Amino acid sequence: MAPVVSIQKLTKTYGNGFEALKGVDLDIEQGEILALLGPNGAGKTTLISIVCGLVNPSGGQVLVGGHDVVREFRKTRELIGLVPQELTTDMFETVWNTVSFSRGLHGKKPNPALIEKILKDLSLWSKKDNTLRELSGGMKRRVLIAKALAHEPKILFLDEPTAGVDVNLRRDMWQVVEALRATGVTIILTTHYIEEAEEIADRVGVINGGKLLLVEDKTALMKKLGRKQLRLELSEPMKELPASLGAYNLSLSEDGTALIHEYKSEEEQGGIAALLAALAAANIHFRDLSTRQSSLEDIFVALVEEKA
Amino acid sequence: MNYEAIKSIYTFEMARMRRTLMQSVISPVITTSLYFVVFGTAIGSRIPTIEGVSYGSFITPGLIMLSLLTQCIANGSIGIYFPKFTGTIYEILSAPVAMTEILVGYVGAAATKGLIIGLIILGTAYGLSLINPAFGTISIAHPVMMLLFMVLTAISFSLLGFIIGIWAKNFEQLNIVPMLVVPPLTFLGGSFYSIKMLPDFWQAVSHLNPVLYLVSGFRWSFYEVSDINPWISLAMVGLFLAICLSIVGWIFHTGYRLRN
Numbered sequence: 203m204a205p206v207v208s209i210q211k212l213t214k215t216y217g218n219g220f221e222a223l224k225g226v227d228l229d230i231e232q233g234e235i236l237a238l239l240g241p242n243g244a245g246k247t248t249l250i251s252i253v254c255g256l257v258n259p260s261g262g263q264v265l266v267g268g269h270d271v272v273r274e275f276r277k278t279r280e281l282i283g284l285v286p287q288e289l290t291t292d293m294f295e296t297v298w299n300t301v302s303f304s305r306g307l308h309g310k311k312p313n314p315a316l317i318e319k320i321l322k323d324l325s326l327w328s329k330k331d332n333t334l335r336e337l338s339g340g341m342k343r344r345v346l347i348a349k350a351l352a353h354e355p356k357i358l359f360l361d362e363p364t365a366g367v368d369v370n371l372r373r374d375m376w377q378v379v380e381a382l383r384a385t386g387v388t389i390i391l392t393t394h395y396i397e398e399a400e401e402i403a404d405r406v407g408v409i410n411g412g413k414l415l416l417v418e419d420k421t422a423l424m425k426k427l428g429r430k431q432l433r434l435e436l437s438e439p440m441k442e443l444p445a446s447l448g449a450y451n452l453s454l455s456e457d458g459t460a461l462i463h464e465y466k467s468e469e470e471q472g473g474i475a476a477l478l479a480a481l482a483a484a485n486i487h488f489r490d491l492s493t494r495q496s497s498l499e500d501i502f503v504a505l506v507e508e509k510a
Numbered sequence: 511m512n513y514e515a516i517k518s519i520y521t522f523e524m525a526r527m528r529r530t531l532m533q534s535v536i537s538p539v540i541t542t543s544l545y546f547v548v549f550g551t552a553i554g555s556r557i558p559t560i561e562g563v564s565y566g567s568f569i570t571p572g573l574i575m576l577s578l579l580t581q582c583i584a585n586g587s588i589g590i591y592f593p594k595f596t597g598t599i600y601e602i603l604s605a606p607v608a609m610t611e612i613l614v615g616y617v618g619a620a621a622t623k624g625l626i627i628g629l630i631i632l633g634t635a636y637g638l639s640l641i642n643p644a645f646g647t648i649s650i651a652h653p654v655m656m657l658l659f660m661v662l663t664a665i666s667f668s669l670l671g672f673i674i675g676i677w678a679k680n681f682e683q684l685n686i687v688p689m690l691v692v693p694p695l696t697f698l699g700g701s702f703y704s705i706k707m708l709p710d711f712w713q714a715v716s717h718l719n720p721v722l723y724l725v726s727g728f729r730w731s732f733y734e735v736s737d738i739n740p741w742i743s744l745a746m747v748g749l750f751l752a753i754c755l756s757i758v759g760w761i762f763h764t765g766y767r768l769r770n
Binding site: 304 | 522
């Protein structure tokens, strides 16, 4: 199936000469959840803004549902819902009115039953007649999500959706995201909370310095780049590694109380058993052992630092 | 055309007027009533007629125009400036809405508000003239022309307001034109006197003032007296409208201060 969003050779240079995007290619598949990771100023928001029509591209092309975002903006923007990073709201408007306004703005006829459902799903129903300035930050974030959903988008962009959001809202939000995905909505989120991407995304893209460093299936990425570590707590500290263990990728912790073995999970075939046997042969005893898988965060930090 | 979007923007803007009823409607009515009482009745009763029209009657069209201009500029500019200021403009720019639809929504609402206020002031003046005949009599010789002048003026100056709202980077810039440019133009544009009372040189200078044409043509539609041929007035209003439309066209074409 053709990708629902297709970005080709996209560049953006702002009026002040800042090159925010330096040729980005990215295909987003229908119904997936894609997390775009990147440090502040990496180009995430610029990328989203171009797809949504807030920023004009300098070069390259973006197709949404097969339509060009500049020339056929009506068709593309109808498909897209955007939850912006900043909490921007019409302070004096009521929740109900502002969400209904969003629907009308996208050319859809009023549908009070749908608005009611969205507000209930986001626990906003009791606040529907409140003006936005009376709401807390988390509630305003919910309103922004409700506004983005009011016109039943097929693609939802969430720009840093969980910045400054409490646990309850985060949970509600992911429930809504899951429910949307079940109906076939494609979701693209940017975040710098990596555990979030790890938890929810199907694919992960890493942006830095205006370039897309990689896009990959999350589990494949974790497998490919993820490293494992075996840590053996020694019964008795040692000063240096015995020569007989030189063949193994081993290091001694600084205080000499533990042995650390690094390996890639997919390459490891019986190596650990051999290591343990060698340790027994060398009469080295340990009182405890633990393994640790490197997280997406470690992978991400390594990538960004390596290519920066 | 995305009619739902135009309707949404229009009703959103009109709702704002209802929320700020005191500021939007009642305050211009009170201000204008004060003008009528002070200039029309208290001072006007000591002023002879101007071209056969009592002073109170003579200034009524100018006062309506003064309010219409100020209100249209203010509403037209705040309507688009406020979303820019709060950031909610993101939603309008990312919606499947063409710039012309945004324009029709905002300018249409600002012009409507201006017209409503203009008509309320006209009604107030008429009411005052009934209560106190010393004020003068209000008669409308050419109602269709009167409405045409009002509608064209309302649209032109709401467009001007829209341009100011897009250009302004802060509240001071937003208020500079309605506060500092419009009142002198209105006062010197023959709202309270006939420019025929001025020395030749200042008469000539007055012809550079666009408000002169509005007030003069508008007054003609009431009493058939004017400083300028009413058709020239109408043409000038049309010219002003065309200039505002071209500037807006350029803004939309370049994305000036709207899209990076």
